[in-house]
Amino acid sequence: xxxxxxLSSEDILKRLDIYLDVxxxxxxxxxxxxxxxxxxxxxxxxxxxxxxxxxxTHHELGYQFMAHIVDILNEIDAKTIEAWALHxxxxxxxxxxxxxxxxxxxxxxxxxxxxxxxxxxxxEDESAILLHFVHGLSGRxxxxxxxxxxxxxxxxxxxxxxxxxxxxxxxxxxxxxxMVAYCWAQSRFxxxxxxxxxxxxxxxxxxKFIALFHAVETLRLEHCLAxxxxxxxxxxxxxxxxxxxxxxxxxxxxxxxxxxxxxCTANDTLDIVNQYLNQxxxxxxxxxxxxxxxxxxxxxxxARINEEKKQLKNIxxxxxxxxxxxxxPKPPQKMPANERFDLKEIKEHSSQQDFTMExxxxxxxxxxxxxxxxxxxxxxxxxxxxxxEYLVAAGDGEYDxxxxxxxxxxxxxxxxxxxxxxxxxxxxxxxxxxxxxRKNWCAAREKVVKPIYDNFVNNTMSKHGKLIKHLRKTFEAxxxxxxxxxxxxxxxxxxxxxxxxxxxxTEDGSEMTDRLYMQMQRHERNIAVCFMVDMSxxxxxxxxxxxxxxxxxxxxxxESLGDRYAIYGFSGMARKRCEIYTIKAFDDNxxxxxxxxxxxxxxxxxxxxxxxxxxxNKKLLDIEAKTRILITISDGKPDDYDSYRGEYGIEDTxxxxxxxxxxxIHPYCITIDSEAKDYLPHMYGVAAYTVIxxxxxxxxxxxxxxxxxxx
Amino acid sequence: xxxxxxxxxxxxxxxxxxxxxxxxxIEIFEAAYQQKLPILLKxxxxxxxxxxxxYMAWRLKKPLITxxxxxxxxxxxxxxxxxxxxGNTIWVDGPLARAVRAGAICYLDEIVEARKDTMVxxxxxxxxxxxxxxxxxxxxxxxSDDFCLSISYNPGxxxxxxxxxxxxxxxxxALEFDYPDADLETDIIAKETDIDKSVAANLxxxxxxxxxxxxxxxxxxxSTRLLVHAAKLMHSGIAPTTACHTAxxxxxxxxxxxxxxxxxxxxxxx
Numbered sequence: 001x002x003x004x005x006x007l008s009s010e011d012i013l014k015r016l017d018i019y020l021d022v023x024x025x026x027x028x029x030x031x032x033x034x035x036x037x038x039x040x041x042x043x044x045x046x047x048x049x050x051x052x053x054x055x056x057t058h059h060e061l062g063y064q065f066m067a068h069i070v071d072i073l074n075e076i077d078a079k080t081i082e083a084w085a086l087h088x089x090x091x092x093x094x095x096x097x098x099x100x101x102x103x104x105x106x107x108x109x110x111x112x113x114x115x116x117x118x119x120x121x122x123x124e125d126e127s128a129i130l131l132h133f134v135h136g137l138s139g140r141x142x143x144x145x146x147x148x149x150x151x152x153x154x155x156x157x158x159x160x161x162x163x164x165x166x167x168x169x170x171x172x173x174x175x176x177x178x179m180v181a182y183c184w185a186q187s188r189f190x191x192x193x194x195x196x197x198x199x200x201x202x203x204x205x206x207x208k209f210i211a212l213f214h215a216v217e218t219l220r221l222e223h224c225l226a227x228x229x230x231x232x233x234x235x236x237x238x239x240x241x242x243x244x245x246x247x248x249x250x251x252x253x254x255x256x257x258x259x260x261x262x263x264c265t266a267n268d269t270l271d272i273v274n275q276y277l278n279q280x281x282x283x284x285x286x287x288x289x290x291x292x293x294x295x296x297x298x299x300x301x302x303a304r305i306n307e308e309k310k311q312l313k314n315i316x317x318x319x320x321x322x323x324x325x326x327x328x329p330k331p332p333q334k335m336p337a338n339e340r341f342d343l344k345e346i347k348e349h350s351s352q353q354d355f356t357m358e359x360x361x362x363x364x365x366x367x368x369x370x371x372x373x374x375x376x377x378x379x380x381x382x383x384x385x386x387x388x389e390y391l392v393a394a395g396d397g398e399y400d401x402x403x404x405x406x407x408x409x410x411x412x413x414x415x416x417x418x419x420x421x422x423x424x425x426x427x428x429x430x431x432x433x434x435x436x437x438r439k440n441w442c443a444a445r446e447k448v449v450k451p452i453y454d455n456f457v458n459n460t461m462s463k464h465g466k467l468i469k470h471l472r473k474t475f476e477a478x479x480x481x482x483x484x485x486x487x488x489x490x491x492x493x494x495x496x497x498x499x500x501x502x503x504x505x506t507e508d509g510s511e512m513t514d515r516l517y518m519q520m521q522r523h524e525r526n527i528a529v530c531f532m533v534d535m536s537x538x539x540x541x542x543x544x545x546x547x548x549x550x551x552x553x554x555x556x557x558x559e560s561l562g563d564r565y566a567i568y569g570f571s572g573m574a575r576k577r578c579e580i581y582t583i584k585a586f587d588d589n590x591x592x593x594x595x596x597x598x599x600x601x602x603x604x605x606x607x608x609x610x611x612x613x614x615x616x617n618k619k620l621l622d623i624e625a626k627t628r629i630l631i632t633i634s635d636g637k638p639d640d641y642d643s644y645r646g647e648y649g650i651e652d653t654x655x656x657x658x659x660x661x662x663x664x665i666h667p668y669c670i671t672i673d674s675e676a677k678d679y680l681p682h683m684y685g686v687a688a689y690t691v692i693x694x695x696x697x698x699x700x701x702x703x704x705x706x707x708x709x710x711x
Numbered sequence: 712x713x714x715x716x717x718x719x720x721x722x723x724x725x726x727x728x729x730x731x732x733x734x735x736x737i738e739i740f741e742a743a744y745q746q747k748l749p750i751l752l753k754x755x756x757x758x759x760x761x762x763x764x765x766y767m768a769w770r771l772k773k774p775l776i777t778x779x780x781x782x783x784x785x786x787x788x789x790x791x792x793x794x795x796x797x798g799n800t801i802w803v804d805g806p807l808a809r810a811v812r813a814g815a816i817c818y819l820d821e822i823v824e825a826r827k828d829t830m831v832x833x834x835x836x837x838x839x840x841x842x843x844x845x846x847x848x849x850x851x852x853x854x855s856d857d858f859c860l861s862i863s864y865n866p867g868x869x870x871x872x873x874x875x876x877x878x879x880x881x882x883x884x885a886l887e888f889d890y891p892d893a894d895l896e897t898d899i900i901a902k903e904t905d906i907d908k909s910v911a912a913n914l915x916x917x918x919x920x921x922x923x924x925x926x927x928x929x930x931x932x933x934s935t936r937l938l939v940h941a942a943k944l945m946h947s948g949i950a951p952t953t954a955c956h957t958a959x960x961x962x963x964x965x966x967x968x969x970x971x972x973x974x975x976x977x978x979x980x981x
């Protein structure tokens with residue numbers, strides 16, 4: 001058969017039957033096969049490949065993809081087909097089959113959207129920049145989230161997923177920027193200093209009230225933006241002139257002029273609204289204006305006010321305690337306890353952004369810590385002032401020292417609620433059948449190994465006493481060594497040998513060398529290494545013991561070497577419950593606790609390797625080091641409760657190791673396996689690896705491998 | 712103008728450098744100088760530490776010997792070494808020894824960058840002994856009353872590897888520097904570069920935006936020095952946004968998202 005002859009309808013049918021598992025699913029593919037048979041070979045192969053990939057996610061998805069693609073073959077190019085199929089599969093991962101099928105069926109909608117996406121700005125792509133932008137604008141760390149329309153609740157700015165009214169991406173990005181700045185201006189210039197929610201509640205015509213308020217306030221904020229961010233204001237005007245009717249009628253113009261002054265506040269807006277409520281219609285909202293959400297905002301503000309009051313009082317208490325501590329015996333209190341703190345305005349400032357109050361304690365100026373400063377400026381934004389009652393240090397009853405400790409959720413608690421992803425690290429996973437990542441597929445959490453204080457470490461040390469001595473010696477020999485380089489052109493000291501020789505040379509008439517100095521050269525071992533230890537159920541018994549012994553020996557060796565190292569265990573059950581166990585973090589010292597944790601390593605659940613590799617990659621990249629190494633120690637094939645087994649697990653692990661390598665980290669894998677398996681070269685091929693068939697050798701081998709790796 | 716080569720200890724600052732006082736740092740420095748105490752200047756990069764040293768050298772009419780420390784700086788680079796000339800070896804003083812001999816102000820800039828063993832040679836100079844042992848020469852150099860040692864470091868780079876040892880830092884009178892507040896910084900930029908005050912104010916506003924980003928994507932905000940650079944470019948007729956892009960944004964980060972964001976902030980202000 002000629003290599004370029006298109007596949008016959010029968011051939012195609014045969015393949016489709018396999019891809020779609022027709023034996024069980026009973027799809028009818030004859031019609032589709034016939035249409036496909038008329039196409040050239042390359043196109044046939046392309047489509048069939050994508051059918052296979054979508055069907056690997058779900059048969060119905062594959063079938064519907066097949067059914068729809070034949071209709072639109074002429075309107076769609078290869079790149080769009082790919083985007084369409086991937087989008088459907090991603091949707092399947094997140095929302096399930098029906099929404100995914102909807103995307104396949106509604107292909108025309110997808111096409112239109114993708115055209116819009118071409119010219120429009122997509123929040124997902126721009127959010128990193130916009131987030132930096134808004135953080136730069138103000139101190140409060142506003143968040144960005146997706147919503148139908150733009151609005152802010154003063155903690156988060158909500159933005160539409162896509163804006164596309166302008167002609168190209170760049171212009172549409174500007175619109176995003178203006179939306180963000182406008183939402184920021186609402187918090188910054190005190191739109192919410194008035195209680196909008198009660199105002200709306202009390203109004204006779206709540207809807208009209210809010211619309212009019214929004215319109216008038218927008219004019220006020222535009223003046224604020226013009227003053228504060230003239231450059232942005234110019235862009236805002238440009239966009240308005242393209243999308244909105246930006247000329248105001250006379251009455252509106254008059255209102256706008258009224259609000260031009262710097263001293264105008266939201267109260268002035270409110271007065272105007274109340275004055276004109278019955279006489280004035282709001283103008284058509286501007287394109288960037290979004291919504292006002294008084295109710296949502298009010299509850300967010302209230303929650304924050306309560307929280308911040310508590311926080312501030314706690315911080316003041318701490319300051320007061322620190323302040324008093326220095327004075328022994330305690331001076332008689334001149335002032336009642338609730339009047340010790342005071343705030344004075346220093347001076348009128350050109351930029352209101354700075355915190356311009358001076359805090360005093362017993363009439364002495366005191367510098368508030370950074371967190372107190374941020375809190376106070378945040379309270380100022382909400383309330384316009386810091387009420388006196390805030391300036392009282394927390395009493396003994398209210399004082400909560402745990403406030404100063406970092407709040408950390410117990411990872412175990414999370415499993416009790418249905419939202420497993422909250423606060424977890426999300427990692428992609430490679431689906432080899434789909435030839436693409438499943439996005440945010442694994443939810444990983446960090447836990448700490450429960451330390452067991454027993455004699456394990458000591459026993460290991462005496463058991464391997466000789467070996468440890470030997471290891472220490474070899475590792476010490478690898479330490480930073482200063483090397484004296486002789487015969488250099490410059491250096492700290494004169495190389496007398498070279499000099500004598502040179503003088504002799506001059507005597508007999510030959511040329512004198514200029515290499516007369518010695519230089520001390522320092523070799524710095526700038527290495528960070530992370531060990532990833534298998535804690536799956538299959539390590540139970542011998543392997544677990546050997547692993548723990550290996551870690552003890554390793555720690556002893558590494559301590560004498562001085563390299564930075566961390567040890568983590570991994571295990572898990574299914575993709576939503578991936579667990580990383582901290583045994584020794586990079587900052588931990590090798591102390592009793594770490595030793596007890598090593599002793600406490602116990603077999604847990606399954607072996608899902610990809611997420612652990614990805615998580616530790618991230619850890620390693622956070623460490624500043626010239627050489628980064630990731631060493632995995634496991635007892636065999638990746639395997640998990642869900643579909644993470646066989647080829648899938650191997651391919652994902654392989655992929656994760658490719659990512660490691662790409663990130664500039666050196667991966668190395670150690671497998672304990674009595675039968676050298678044929679999949680190992682493929683899975684670990686990207687990394688270097690060793691198979692240890694005798695478990696007893698593990699403790700010695702690990703240290704030995706490390707030594708060879710780093711010299 | 713002809714280029715003049717001078718010996719380091721003959722380098723007097725003749726023209727009064729522009730330095731805007733922020734608090735009582737000048738008095739403290741003078742008092743420490745009188746009492747022969749060494750001085751440590753702490754503060755982020757580009758906030759005026761070096762300028763302050765120049766100003767104080769001018770004020771006290773002493774030569775200023777500045778050594779910018781780097782991670783290959785050895786003790787002999789500071790103290791001195793033997794060199795070969797003709798058939799003989801001769802001793803050549805390093806900058807620290809020269810400063811001690813001449814009664815100059817020796818300023819070791821970014822001291823933490825220097826190798827740890829290097830820092831130890833300044834210890835005898837930095838306490839009440841005020842001597843510089845020169846081991847290779849077999850001499851001990853006693854500092855005159857005019858000699859002054861000062862060092863600077865930036866606590867912002869909180870790397871374990873680059874921290875000042877307690878034994879070093881506890882020998883010094885510490886002066887903390889930070890970016891001046893907005894009005895003062897505006898004045899400084901306007902005076903230093905002759906640009907319009909309103910433009911300078913906008914520059915400071917932009918700088919504060921970048922300082923807001925410190926810790927959430929930027930390692931440091933824009934320093935006063937960078938603002939001066941941008942202002943100088945503007946003074947020569949470069950458009951404000953271009954000046955900020957080249958003099959500030961590009962200097963702050965290589966991260967492309969952050970670069971775009973910083974540039975957007977900049978174009979919002981101007």
